[in-house]
Amino acid sequence: MASGIKDKVAILGMGCSKFGERWDAGPEELMVEAYLEAMQDAGIEPTQIDAAWFSTHIDETGTGKGGTPLSMALRLPNIAVTRVENFCAGGSEALRGAVYAVASGAADIALALGVEKLKDTGYGGLPVGAAGTLIPQWAPSGSAPGNFAQLASAYRAKHNVSKEDLKRAIAHVSVKSHANGALNPKAHLQKAITEEQVMNAPMIAEPLGLFDCCGVSDGAAAAIVTTPEIAKALGKHNIVTVKAMQLSVSNGLESQHNSWDGSYFHTARIAAKKAYLEAGIQNPRDEVSMMEVHDCFSITELVTMEDLFISPEGQAVKDVMDGFYDADGKVPCQIDGGLKCFGHPIGASGLRMAYEMYLQILGRAGARQLKDPRIGLTHNLGGSPSQNVCSVTIIGAHGA
Amino acid sequence: MAQQSIGLTGFGGYIPRLRLQRKSVAQANAWVAPNFLGKGKGERSMANWDEDSVTMAVEAARDLLGADDDRSHVDALFFGSTTMPFKDRLNAGIISAALTLGENVRAVDVASTQRAGTSALMQALTTVKAGEAKNAIVVASDHRKTRAASAQELDFGDGAAALSVGSENVIATYLGGTSLTIDFVDHFRGGTDDFDYNWEERWIRDEGYTKIIPRAVKAALEASGTVAGDIKHFVLPTTFGVKFVQQLAKASGIAPDAARDTLADNCGETGAAHSLVMLVHTLQKEAKPGDKIMVLHFGGGCDAMVFEATDKIASQSGKRGIAGSLAQGVPETNYMKFLTYNGLVEWEKGMRAEQDKKTALTTLYRNEDMLMGLVGGRCTETGVVQFPRSRISVNPNNHTVDTQEPYKFADRKAKILSWSADFLSFSMSPPNHYGMVVFDEGGRIMMDFTDVEQGTVDSGMEVRLVFRIKDIDEKRGFRKYFWKAVPVTNANVTSKTGQAAE
Known part of the structure; x- marks a missing residue:
């Protein structure tokens, strides 16, 4: 078995733009915003970057294809730039590319940057697009909320949960994220809300109402990675390292084989198991200090608590209602507001999750700083419940 | 040598579930067309937005063939309609593909006249009689577009019927028939027009039906060797009402009570399909073994055929047919929905609808x-x-690897x-x-669901x-077809988007 990535790569610096409806900024400005913060944090010159990985999902809304948008916006010194795209998990993919390059010795210092400019479409929600020439001829022309909402109907049927109980539990998921987001000056949505507001909001895709859906935001996030040795040589003392990076991709089982019941993420369970093994985590409920999960919708977050083996199967509703994942709970989740409130500029989200874990471990998270977190987990999903890619990344203090 | 007995070997039917309440239409249009207030009674069938003459024909044919039929015996398919979605793409070919018929099937579109359904049936009978096909199926279907506040909007309905023609297990023997071809233009629809142009009703009734129908009846009686008094069921679509049909029957020596229900109250006239829709309804509700049935359709002359029901008719008792379809209606009181589904309203679809629907x-x-x-x-x-x-x-x-054989899903539970x-x-x-x-x-x-009410x-x-x-690709005039799921509910459903007609 492979020796894994644990502690082979350190995060030298990170940056993240303000997320939100950035009417003032195009993708270039967003990239520069995240990049300059990361470079200042890393304390290096552009010429020290050996290679870059660039994540963006939707070509049509302005960022464009290939590696050139990043290289040109940042005026990189003609180094290799690889564009990656893996639905909403592209940000984690960019980080994975940069981390693997450093681990392999092919690069001493590598950059990962993700960006998405969504608010140039003229309407809310994600841009509507076609997927090839065959899928549009048969698959439902639905939406992301309609695809993820189906988790709720299958979860209710499997665990015999009433519509009302599940609706209230997912409402609490959003209430918690809004409370967290209210403390984050870079978050898209910074207003606390109540369970009643969530329950009474207009329906988007049954049973998901407006507050069950994450923000559709513009933004960028970046990471600069190197080896722990180089980080020390560059004068870093508190070093944050990558403990595990796993990605699991659907092979059609969920969408074509009746062994999947529709209530959970098959890929997330596989990626989580592998990530815990890689990081040497035996009991995630006790050992993971905090998490940033892919809460594109409140129901996604709820079932993910079970998929990551933090809540026992069928017990996520109880844990959520008990406040287990609240800021003052045992495993705080979405401490930066999550996709729900920090926002979800698709190509950037995986890196934004890592950004918060990084800040928390270094004690730099300001008003939302947790007490001495050691191990942070990010869960970054792309696609839909029946057909997706799922990334689980674990980072922590060097030696943790 | 004795002529082998051929005829109908089965039937199927399909009427869309929504039933537009005529009261809702008449009241909405009373400000401009108060003369139609009196017609604001009963209901007409209304296709869902995702239905056209092809999809309704497929549903009728599926009812005809049944879920367990492997379709390999079908060797000809005749499709009659004046509202085929494609002017140049074999519409019967779409139906054939949806039914998974073999490539050796002879598929033919019969169009351009209200007689298209009966003419398709006559072609099937002729083909089987000639020995060029053993098991032909005939589908007739129409989804006619009408102007708002027109009489046709109230009179017409959407629907389809299907019949199989062969020589084994004949449920109604074909005794003979005839076609009169007369260029009597009661209405027409030009090649680039969406709507019919109609001449004066009184002329159509008095100079058209009243004079042409008896000539067709007479010719069909002669061709079939039948006497008028033996006709038990007189099947003639018309929007002039069943009393008028009784008068026409009587004028030809046929008992007035042989006039069959034109389904004006609960269905509306389904265009080229309607004679076959009425025939299927008659076979389901009225016909007894030995009964002689005359089927006519007026339009550019008249088709007329005579059949005799056999004791095999009981074999069709499990079919939904027209009677079953009519029993499964859901009242719709929202006239705006009807106008929108029929493309008669420019409505704000939002930017999400701007996506290109091009088909590779x-x-x-x-x-x-x-x-x-x-x-x-x-x-x-x-x-x-x-x-x-x-x-x-x-x-x-x-x-x-490479172990898969084709497997049909359409009729599985x-x-x-x-x-x-x-x-x-x-x-x-x-x-x-x-x-x-x-x-x-x-x-x-x-997959997509359809024919579904929110909350059910x-x-x-x-x-x-x-x-x-x-999907409909309006830019290129193409339409994509696929399969959808209809939730089976036993609940008494009404269309929830309906506004009160009061």
Whole structure:
């Protein structure tokens, strides 16, 4: 078995733009915003970057294809730039590319940057697009909320949960994220809300109402990675390292084989198991200090608590209602507001999750700083419940 | 040599579930057309936005053939309609593909006249009689577009009927028939027009029906060797009412009570399909073995045929047919919905509807049985079924390679695993319902739902599959077809978007 990535790569610096409806900024400005913060944090010159990985999902809304948008916006010194795209998990993919390059010795210092400019479409929600020439001829022309909402109907049927109980539990998921987001000056949505507001909001895709859906935001996030040795040589003392990076991709089982019941993420369970093994985590409920999960919708977050083996199967509703994942709970989740409130500029989200874990471990998270977190987990999903890619990344203090 | 007895060997029918209440139409238009207030009675069938003459024909043919039929015996298909979606693409070919008929089937479109349904039937009879086909099927279907506040809007309905023609297990023997061809233009629709142009009703009634029908009746009686008094069922579509049909019967020496229900009250006139719709209804509700039935359709002259029901008619008792379809109606009081479905309102669809709907015809052909026939794959080694078919099996325990044979899903039992009612994505019938459908015998498909009312769906519910329009490419005049799931509900459903007609 492979020796894994644990502690082979350190995060030298990170940056993240303000997320939100950035009417003032195009993708270039967003990239520069995240990049300059990361470079200042890393304390290096552009010429020290050996290679870059660039994540963006939707070509049509302005960022464009290939590696050139990043290289040109940042005026990189003609180094290799690889564009990656893996639905909403592209940000984690960019980080994975940069981390693997450093681990392999092919690069001493590598950059990962993700960006998405969504608010140039003229309407809310994600841009509507076609997927090839065959899928549009048969698959439902639905939406992301309609695809993820189906988790709720299958979860209710499997665990015999009433519509009302599940609706209230997912409402609490959003209430918690809004409370967290209210403390984050870079978050898209910074207003606390109540369970009643969530329950009474207009329906988007049954049973998901407006507050069950994450923000559709513009933004960028970046990471600069190197080896722990180089980080020390560059004068870093508190070093944050990558403990595990796993990605699991659907092979059609969920969408074509009746062994999947529709209530959970098959890929997330596989990626989580592998990530815990890689990081040497035996009991995630006790050992993971905090998490940033892919809460594109409140129901996604709820079932993910079970998929990551933090809540026992069928017990996520109880844990959520008990406040287990609240800021003052045992495993705080979405401490930066999550996709729900920090926002979800698709190509950037995986890196934004890592950004918060990084800040928390270094004690730099300001008003939302947790007490001495050691191990942070990010869960970054792309696609839909029946057909997706799922990334689980674990980072922590060097030696943790 | 004795002539082999040929005739009808089975029937099927389909009337869309929505029944537009004429009162809602008449009252909405009373400000401009108060003369139609008196016509504001009863209901007319109304196709869903995703139905056209082809999809309704497929439904009628599926009822005719039944779920267990492998369709390999069908060797000819005649489709009669004046509202075919394509002017140049064999519409019967679409129906054939949806029914998974073999490529050796002789498929023919019969169009351009209200007689298209009866003429298609006569062609099928002739073909079988000539020995060029053994088992022909005939489908007639119409989805006529009418102007708002017109008489036709109230009189017409949408629907389809299907008949099989052969020489074995004949339920109604064909005794003979005739066609009169007369260029009597009671109405017409030009090649580039959406709507009919109609001449004065009194002239159509007095100079058209009253003079032409008796000549057709006489010729058909002679051709079939039948006397007028023996006709038990006189099947003639007209919007002039059943009393007028009784008068026409009487004028030809046929008992007035032989005049069959024109289904004006609960269906409306379904165009070229209507004579066959009425015939199927008659075969279901009225005809006894030995009864002689005359079927006519007026239009550019008149077709007339005489059949005699046999004791095999009981074999069709399990069919939905027209009677079953009529019993399954859902009242619709929202006239705006009817106008919108029929493209008579410029409505704000939102930016999400701007997506290009272009169809890659290469991809369509490469995957034709999958897209048109809902054919997936079954692994010949493990028996695992899946949709779509693939070279490497999805079976997690054994990813066998190149072991799959075609496997039809359209008539299998299925249930809803997961679903949502989506208000965000564009739908002609919001909220957009779709979800994962799992088949009792294996396999699953994430698919659109249709004919569904909000609040009636849940996991575990049974569905049946229907062939419908997936998308309309208005830019290029093309339409995509695929299969959708209809939740089977026993609840007494009414259309919830309906506004009160009061």
